[in-house]
Amino acid sequence: xxxxxxxxxxxxxxxxxxxxxxxxxxxxxxxxxxxxxxxxxxxxxxxxxxxxxxxxxxxxxxxxxxxxxxxxxxxxxxxxxxxxxxxxxxxxxxxxxxxxxxxxxxxxxxxxxxxxxxxxxxxxxxxxxxxxxxxxxxxxxxxxxxxxxxxxxxxxxxxxxxxxxxxxxxxxxxxxxxxxxxxxxxxxxxxxxxxxxxxxxxxxxxxxxxxxxxxxxxxxxxxxxxxxxxxxxxxxxxxxxxxxxxxxxxxxxxxxxxxxxxxxxxxxxxxxxxxxxxxxxxxxxxxxxxxxxxxxxxxxxxxxxxxxxxxxxxxxxxxxxxxxxxxxxxxxxxxxxxxxxxxxxxxxxxxxxxxxxxxxxxxxxxxxxxxx
Amino acid sequence: xxxxxxxxxxxxxxxxxxxxxxxxxxxxxxxxxxxxxxxxxxxxxxxxxxxxxxxxxxxxxxxxxxxxxxxxxxxxxxxxxxxxxxxxxxxxxxxxxxxxxxxxxxxxxxxxxxxxxxxxxxxxxxxxxxxxxxxxxxxxxxxxxxxxxxxxxxxxxxxxxxxxxxxxxxxxxxxxxxxxxxxxxxxxxxxxxxxxxxxxxxxxxxxxxxxxxxxxxxxxxxxxxxxxxxxxxxxxxxxxxxxxxxxxxxxxxxxxxxxxxxxxxxxxxxxxxxxxxxxxxxxxxxxxxxxxxxxxxxxxxxxxxxxxxxxxxxxxxxxxxxxxxxxxxxxxxxxxxxxxxxxxxxxxxxxxxxxxxxxxxxxxxxxxxxxx
Numbered sequence: 241x242x243x244x245x246x247x248x249x250x251x252x253x254x255x256x257x258x259x260x261x262x263x264x265x266x267x268x269x270x271x272x273x274x275x276x277x278x279x280x281x282x283x284x285x286x287x288x289x290x291x292x293x294x295x296x297x298x299x300x301x302x303x304x305x306x307x308x309x310x311x312x313x314x315x316x317x318x319x320x321x322x323x324x325x326x327x328x329x330x331x332x333x334x335x336x337x338x339x340x341x342x343x344x345x346x347x348x349x350x351x352x353x354x355x356x357x358x359x360x361x362x363x364x365x366x367x368x369x370x371x372x373x374x375x376x377x378x379x380x381x382x383x384x385x386x387x388x389x390x391x392x393x394x395x396x397x398x399x400x401x402x403x404x405x406x407x408x409x410x411x412x413x414x415x416x417x418x419x420x421x422x423x424x425x426x427x428x429x430x431x432x433x434x435x436x437x438x439x440x441x442x443x444x445x446x447x448x449x450x451x452x453x454x455x456x457x458x459x460x461x462x463x464x465x466x467x468x469x470x471x472x473x474x475x476x477x478x479x480x481x482x483x484x485x486x487x488x489x490x491x492x493x494x495x496x497x498x499x500x501x502x503x504x505x506x507x508x509x510x511x512x513x514x515x516x517x518x519x520x521x522x523x524x525x526x527x528x529x530x531x532x533x534x535x536x537x538x539x540x541x542x543x544x545x546x547x548x549x550x551x552x553x554x555x556x557x558x559x560x561x562x563x564x565x566x567x568x569x570x571x572x573x574x575x576x577x578x579x580x581x582x583x584x585x586x587x588x589x590x591x592x593x594x595x596x597x598x599x600x601x602x603x604x605x606x607x608x609x610x611x612x
Numbered sequence: 613x614x615x616x617x618x619x620x621x622x623x624x625x626x627x628x629x630x631x632x633x634x635x636x637x638x639x640x641x642x643x644x645x646x647x648x649x650x651x652x653x654x655x656x657x658x659x660x661x662x663x664x665x666x667x668x669x670x671x672x673x674x675x676x677x678x679x680x681x682x683x684x685x686x687x688x689x690x691x692x693x694x695x696x697x698x699x700x701x702x703x704x705x706x707x708x709x710x711x712x713x714x715x716x717x718x719x720x721x722x723x724x725x726x727x728x729x730x731x732x733x734x735x736x737x738x739x740x741x742x743x744x745x746x747x748x749x750x751x752x753x754x755x756x757x758x759x760x761x762x763x764x765x766x767x768x769x770x771x772x773x774x775x776x777x778x779x780x781x782x783x784x785x786x787x788x789x790x791x792x793x794x795x796x797x798x799x800x801x802x803x804x805x806x807x808x809x810x811x812x813x814x815x816x817x818x819x820x821x822x823x824x825x826x827x828x829x830x831x832x833x834x835x836x837x838x839x840x841x842x843x844x845x846x847x848x849x850x851x852x853x854x855x856x857x858x859x860x861x862x863x864x865x866x867x868x869x870x871x872x873x874x875x876x877x878x879x880x881x882x883x884x885x886x887x888x889x890x891x892x893x894x895x896x897x898x899x900x901x902x903x904x905x906x907x908x909x910x911x912x913x914x915x916x917x918x919x920x921x922x923x924x925x926x927x928x929x930x931x932x933x934x935x936x937x938x939x940x941x942x943x944x945x946x947x948x949x950x951x952x953x954x955x956x957x958x959x960x961x962x963x964x965x966x967x968x969x970x971x972x973x974x975x976x977x978x979x980x981x982x983x984x
Contacts, residue, residue, distance in 0.1 A: 313891065320883070345920070345921075515689065518685065552716070
């Protein structure tokens, strides 16, 4: 194998590869990236056995072939080479070395045979459709904060991507929850997605997927089976196993009868919550909300360090209400609001509270109260 | 005590205070900042019993008085208040509370009595002089990287500030070393400094002092005794105990007879060292330098991961030489060079090597070789 490639293109591919590779590996080959040169393309493949990412880049291929080399080491080297450099990569299979040359720099890296590299088995996908990058970005960005980190509830360690019935038809929906808060985000159902099986996309896959979604003009090809999900741009293909479990029936958690409505500037609200929470050093900082007509008082009382109180002008016309929440949860849902005011719908101080942006029901958040 | 103060001024003072306060305190009062309002000034005092910093700020004082409150908590609160806010602080000594008000935010913080706050005993200083901020900045910035972190060699855990004999007179000098490398930085001796006792300024003090030295126009008042050192601007006074120990006779470590001279672009050199060191995953990465006429080859050989080699054009006219160094040490001294080429003076592959900027002998670095 022998080819030349521009530094920027190589850096991008190797950077994606090394982020999939796990830092600590008991199986040496899993630390490596599989480099395959053929025709006028070079592909870079990395896997942790659950996720596989393949990045195909144009290069001047002089001799076809393949080898595997440490992903982090190659990434570090390419990162440190000067911008604009042309890099030559040559595999010496007999010696088990990959030579990386650029200008007066010369590296000779240990390789492992391509045959040892575990390539993910190809699958039949039940459903194939395309979706614009900004649509997928919104679905996952607005829901991922609610993913559970409790390993025992493995079926909550991801985002539940599925097709849901909504008023007037069907939607492509992402739901995540950790039992304390929940995010439910809807987008228009893409053509051909109606039969998609619901799948739980693992947290790490959501993170890797995010890197494919920066380009607003990009159409992402999505393929879903019962066990795998695949996202592809013309250059990059990300394949991931999905979590083998059943996502709980979240619809019962979303309150339907909450009528006490408060509307507030989301940024002002978030800043005020952040400030009053400062006085409490506990991990689960409880913030008390006291609602009167058009007036919200946020307060925290920490016996050791002190007390804090802040008043906000809000739109509220219902009867007096006191309710407590974990400050972190309030901050996180408030920071999801990017266009309009945050609208909170309360029932009583013991019931889950609902939040959305203005009158938009395509992004809905639920947060459980805390006793204060 | 009652006063009003602009957020930016308060943030600056409290930020300096909380950085002196240790994160984990067994003595509760040491987590606090002592706030004293009197006349038209408010002073903020913090200490860890080794360092004391006092920041005096103009404020609208309505009622004189003093109290102490958690430095980190006050800092967090002020940081989160909106820019430009006017902040009112009122101490209620009977209730043991400090009220912090700004706009519609209201905080009531637990206090401890001012009487419990340990104020550092005042001292007689043997020597008092002033030095421009940029002069002190250079002395400490260029030497501090070489401070030892070995607690057993506590007398190396700081920068040795003293007066030294140099060609044509005396100099104000900073020296730091960890036994593997050494930095010796000279500046013109300020008037009145001739009798200054040599003192070892602890690492943390060097860090805190750095914050006083950003303003190029500032003259810093320096006072030194056998046990303490003080640095003061019109607003801020930093007092610190010095390390109670004897700094070793460093002059014997600085080679006098090194004649084999190599001149190299410092930035190119540092980047090349950084690149070749990538292939070694060991903590002490050894880089081999091979010198021939006007040609330097840097190389690293790591049996597990591979090898790296890089060639640099240098000015060198002596006989062939091979010498090894710790890559980190080479990188650190090379990055001290900011104006000219780095000049290395070698003797043999087993002897300490000297580095300086061009022909300037006011900043000299020594680094021990490694067998490669």
